Amino acid sequence: xxxxxxxxxxxxxxxxxxxxxxxxxxxxxxxxxxxxxxxxxxxxxxxxxxxxxxxxxxxxxxxxxxxxxxxxxxxxxxxxxxxxxxxxxxxxxxxxxxxxxxxxxxxxxxxxxxxxxxxxxxxxxxxxxxxxxxxxxxxxxxxxxxxxxxxxxxxxxxxxxxxxxxxxxxxxxxxxxxxxxxxxxxxxxxxxxxxxxxxxxxxxxxxxxxxxxxxxxxxxxxxxxxxxxxxxxxxxxxxxxxxxxxxxxxxxxxxxxxxxxxxxxxxxxxxxxxxxxxxxxxxxxxxxxxxxxxxxxxxxxxxxxxxxxxxxxxxxxxxxxxxxxxxxxxxxxxxxxxxxxxxxxxxxxxxxxxxxxxxxxxxxxxxxxxxxxxxxxxxxxxxxxxxxxxxxxxxxxxxxxxxxxxxxxxxxxxxxxxxxxxxxxxxxxxxxxxxxxxxxxxxxxxxxxxxxxxxxxxxxxxxxxxxxxxxxxxxxxxxxxxxxxxxxxxxxxxxxxxxxxxxxxxxxxxxxxxxxxxxxxxxx
Amino acid sequence: xxxxxxxxxxxxxxxxxxxxxxxxxxxxxxxxxxxxxxxxxxxxxxxxxxxxxxxxxxxxxxxxxxxxxxxxxxxxxxxxxxxxxxxxxxxxxxxxxxxxxxxxxxxxxxxxxxxxxxxxxxxxxxxxxxxxxxxxxxxxxxxxxxxxxxxxxxxxxxxxxxxxxxxxxxxxxxxxxxxx
Numbered sequence: 001x002x003x004x005x006x007x008x009x010x011x012x013x014x015x016x017x018x019x020x021x022x023x024x025x026x027x028x029x030x031x032x033x034x035x036x037x038x039x040x041x042x043x044x045x046x047x048x049x050x051x052x053x054x055x056x057x058x059x060x061x062x063x064x065x066x067x068x069x070x071x072x073x074x075x076x077x078x079x080x081x082x083x084x085x086x087x088x089x090x091x092x093x094x095x096x097x098x099x100x101x102x103x104x105x106x107x108x109x110x111x112x113x114x115x116x117x118x119x120x121x122x123x124x125x126x127x128x129x130x131x132x133x134x135x136x137x138x139x140x141x142x143x144x145x146x147x148x149x150x151x152x153x154x155x156x157x158x159x160x161x162x163x164x165x166x167x168x169x170x171x172x173x174x175x176x177x178x179x180x181x182x183x184x185x186x187x188x189x190x191x192x193x194x195x196x197x198x199x200x201x202x203x204x205x206x207x208x209x210x211x212x213x214x215x216x217x218x219x220x221x222x223x224x225x226x227x228x229x230x231x232x233x234x235x236x237x238x239x240x241x242x243x244x245x246x247x248x249x250x251x252x253x254x255x256x257x258x259x260x261x262x263x264x265x266x267x268x269x270x271x272x273x274x275x276x277x278x279x280x281x282x283x284x285x286x287x288x289x290x291x292x293x294x295x296x297x298x299x300x301x302x303x304x305x306x307x308x309x310x311x312x313x314x315x316x317x318x319x320x321x322x323x324x325x326x327x328x329x330x331x332x333x334x335x336x337x338x339x340x341x342x343x344x345x346x347x348x349x350x351x352x353x354x355x356x357x358x359x360x361x362x363x364x365x366x367x368x369x370x371x372x373x374x375x376x377x378x379x380x381x382x383x384x385x386x387x388x389x390x391x392x393x394x395x396x397x398x399x400x401x402x403x404x405x406x407x408x409x410x411x412x413x414x415x416x417x418x419x420x421x422x423x424x425x426x427x428x429x430x431x432x433x434x435x436x437x438x439x440x441x442x443x444x445x446x447x448x449x450x451x452x453x454x455x456x457x458x459x460x461x462x463x464x465x466x467x468x469x470x471x472x473x474x475x476x477x478x479x480x481x482x483x484x485x486x487x488x489x490x491x492x493x494x495x496x497x498x499x500x501x502x503x504x505x506x507x508x509x510x511x512x513x514x515x516x517x518x519x520x521x522x523x524x
Numbered sequence: 525x526x527x528x529x530x531x532x533x534x535x536x537x538x539x540x541x542x543x544x545x546x547x548x549x550x551x552x553x554x555x556x557x558x559x560x561x562x563x564x565x566x567x568x569x570x571x572x573x574x575x576x577x578x579x580x581x582x583x584x585x586x587x588x589x590x591x592x593x594x595x596x597x598x599x600x601x602x603x604x605x606x607x608x609x610x611x612x613x614x615x616x617x618x619x620x621x622x623x624x625x626x627x628x629x630x631x632x633x634x635x636x637x638x639x640x641x642x643x644x645x646x647x648x649x650x651x652x653x654x655x656x657x658x659x660x661x662x663x664x665x666x667x668x669x670x671x672x673x674x675x676x677x678x679x680x681x682x683x684x685x686x687x688x689x690x691x692x693x694x695x696x697x698x699x700x701x702x703x704x
Contacts, residue, residue, distance in 0.1 A: 025545035027536025032549075092561045093553075147568060157648060163637065164581045165648045171579055171690050172703045224550040232558050243704065245686045247569045250562040260566055 004287075011107035016447065016485045023444060030214045034446030036101035041199070041211040042218055043097065046090035046225065048192060050083045055189070058139075060181040065141050066239050073235060085229030088252075091133050093225070095254040098129060106284075108449070113292050114205075114315060114340045116285040121202040123281045128195040133255040135188045141181070143237040143246035144256075146170070151259035158267035173242045205338055207316045208452075293417065294368040295339035298332045302351045303364035305330035308466055309345035312420075314451040318345055318365070332365055342450035343367040343421030347457070350467050352423035354379075355516070370417050379426065382412035383434045390436035390503035394496065395422050397442035399449040401484035401492040411496070419443070420453030424460045424469035427479060432516035437478045437503045441492055444483045454483060475511035478503070574655045574683035576624075578662075580693040581646040584616035584636055585667035616668040618645035622691065623661040624653060655685040662691050662700050675699040 015033070022031045032039055057080060059068040072080025102122070105111060111119040138149045153166035169175055203209040213221070237249065251260070262270040296309075296317070309332050310318045317338035323329035332345075345365045346352055352363040354376040361373035383393060388410035396403025397419040407413045412435075416422055419442025427438045440457065448454045458481065459465035469479075480502075482495035536542075569575065590611040598606045615636040622630040630649055637643030645666075658681050663673035677700035681689060690703040 022549075025542050025549065029536065089557055089561060092557050096557060154648070163643065163646075165579065165646050167648045168579055168581060171577065171692065220546060220550055224554045228554045228558050232562075234561075243688055245569045245575045245688055247567065247571055247686050249566045249568055251566040252562065253560045253564075263568075 008107055008109060011103070012109070013487060015104060015107055016487055019447060020444065020485060020488065023446075026217070028445040028447075030216045030220075031446060032097075032213075032217060033100075033104070035210055035213050035217065036097045036104060038210045038213040039097045039217070039221065040094055040101055042213050042221060043090040043094035044192075044195070044199075046222070047087055047094065050087040050090070051188075051192075053083045054080070054087055055185070058185070060185050061178045062141065062176055062181065065139065065181055066236065069140055069236060073233070077233065081233050082226070082229045085232075085234040086225050087136075088234040089225050089228050091136065092252065092254045093221070094129060095133070098126065102126070109289075112285040112287070112289045114317070114338055117205050118202060119285055120282060121198065121204070123278060125195065125198045125202055126281075127278070128191060128198055130255060130258075132188065132191045132195055134258075135184060135191060137252070137256065139181070139184050139188055140236050141240045143240055144249055144251070146240035146242065147246045147249055148256055148259060151262060155258070155262055155267045155270055158271060170242055175242065205316060207314050293341035295336055295341050296334045296343070296345050296365050296367055298334055298365050299362050300331055302362050303332050303349075304351070305332070306350060306364075307332075308348040308350065309365045312344050312348040312452065312456055314342070314344060315340050334365070340450055341367065341369075342418045342453060343370060343416065344418060344450060344453055344456060346372055347418075347421045347423050347460070348467065349423070353425040353467075354423070354429040355425060367417065367421065370421065372423065375414065375416075375426070376429070379412070379414055379430060380433065382414070383430065386410055386412055386434070390500060390506075391434060392437045392439060392496070392500060392503065393430040393435045395419065395426070395438065395440045397453070399453075399486075400441060400443040400447075401486055401489040403441055403492065405489070406493065406496055410500070418448070418450050418453040419457045420448070420450060422457055424457075424467055427461065427469055428473050428513065429516070431474060431478055431513045434515075436506075436512075437480065437499060439480045439482060439496055439499050441482045441484055441495075444485050447485050473513050475513065477506060477511055478513075569652065569686060572655055572685055573652045574685060574687045574689070576622075576629075576651040576653055576660070576689050576691065578620065578622060578630065578647060578649040578651070578691045580618075580620075580691075581644045582618055582666060582693045583644050584618050585669065586612045587614045587616055587668055588612050589669070613640045613642040615642055615645070616666055618647075619665040619673075620647065621663045621673070622651075623663075624651075625659050626661075653683065655683050655687070657682050660689070660691075660702065664693065664700055677701065 019031060019033045022033050026032065028034055054072075057068060057072050059065055069084070073084055074081065105119070134148060134152060138145045138152075150167060150170045153170060156162070157165045157167055169180070203211070212218070237246065251257070258270060258274070261273065265273070305320065305323060307320055307330065310320050315338050317335050317340065319333050319335060320330040321333050323331045334345075346363060346367050349364045349366075352366075352372045354361065354372070361376055363372045366372055379393065383391065386409065388408070390410060392411045394403050394406055394411060394413045396406075396413055396415045398415060398417055400419070403413050404415055419440065422440065427440070430438050440461065442454050442457060443449065445454045445458070456465060460467060461469045461479070461481070463469060463471055480495070480499045482492055482499075484492040484495070590609045593608055593610050597610075598608070617633050617635045619633045620631070621628065629651055632647060632649075634645035634647050635641065636645050659678065660681055661676070661678040664675040665673045667674060675693070679702055681702070681704070683689065687704065691700065692703060693700050
């Protein structure tokens, strides 16, 4: 098991470095590695849109299908030919990003716990993508389609499901008729529709799914496909002839690699490989994993039904229900199976403000492992214990670069389960409670283990999302953000050193928020 | 309301270096997509070979002969079930032997499908053989009540490279036939 974990964590470490490199080129919003799923959707949409045009001009018949495709490939290359090439290459790119997405989610360990449903429902998506793509090759009915159709039939004939072998449909030129192609067209539309249904299920437990790449990434990808279509237009092999074996083939390895693999092994061997891979994906969530932290808990007397936790939850784990005692009001409820135990909801709760003077700070929705009250108490104690200036409070994140090692005589570190757990008012509270500066760190955007922790925190601190940081009370000079993934601990330390120097240049009273001391302090 | 300290923490600005880097990335991705979309070339069958496919879907003969029901037997049956002949459901397995140039190429015994063994016996085999002149002999037995082979077909064939010859069986075509 330790080898398995080491393999996964090694892959994750490599991925994080690649993603950080691409952040510099594309920015996190446009970084293709951080939006592989969205790119997959994009390529699927492109394949569908171009497929609609190709369907309109396609003649379904043994002779007609090839002739019609040849016509729009060569005579109408400027429209039909380009459409065909984009259809082909977008489908190929879909496989590439789908497999990368699968690998990335695996290395990040996103296949168990509250994520099991999205992982399991992703498995049939792989089969449906392949079924859609392979069926498309048959439709062309050139030598490649002939090869693929016969090889597929040989593969399925191994299963005891046909009374008459499927291969007998392709024995001689007389075996086929026009109805076969009508069936193929139907399947090449029907299976992609099933794929859409499977993708809907795949995203069912994901709030605000990332299904559209950024505008820059979308245009860039389209331009790439267009350039590829012009430089290397997709062409057919020769017309299919069931009396002759296709010998040398320019194979689309993204989809059709299964045929050489079967010829290398056997139909049974390919079933073992495909079935074994599928089974492996399906059992991964069942392997022993680290136990999940206790989930979020709603405290009804402190929940005013503001819906912020409902809006911010990345996994649709919070639902709003009619308040049992207050007609016309709502109450948050946590669905245990969906909760990721990230704490983003607690950071969103307006009741999480530390300025409340109650002895026991109980918020509307809280995390049992890191209750807001305990965080306030810990912060008060740590600020009081700081012995050197400038006094800095670092809000760290357990999933990002480890901030705990930054603790010094002048630096207190609050290590949060997720940066999204930070109620923005804690920043103001720290500054008014004696800190000279606050540094907030967490995963890079797009790298957050809980999807939106970084994004929501940044928006809350910027004042673009509720609950927002009161900018009038917090001088921007005394707040700094430094997003850093786990391998970027050195960069985080540099950012802290620079911030420390910056704070030293500020006068003692310069732009300092008005001091505030809670009437009843835990440390007092 | 906007906090200047964080308002541009993630704002990405295109620079000449990032534009060149993005162009290189898109170019590399296009090369990977474009190359594996058609390459490397796959040699499915060596250029000097031809293919013989053996495929049939055939009901073997009943394992025993049909017999005429007696008047007593018919009387015991419901009126709508009084078929004069009683035939067994179970079919014989089908034995096939293929020889090429006098040498055995394949032999198989295919059981009838179905729980009652009353379905077809089916087979599909492919043999890659050198192109050129060959003598192809196929023998089949579809009845356990017959000794030896009750269908035999032998023919001299000249196979071109990549040519497919299909060995099939159809009673209305006289039994075993070669399609090429």
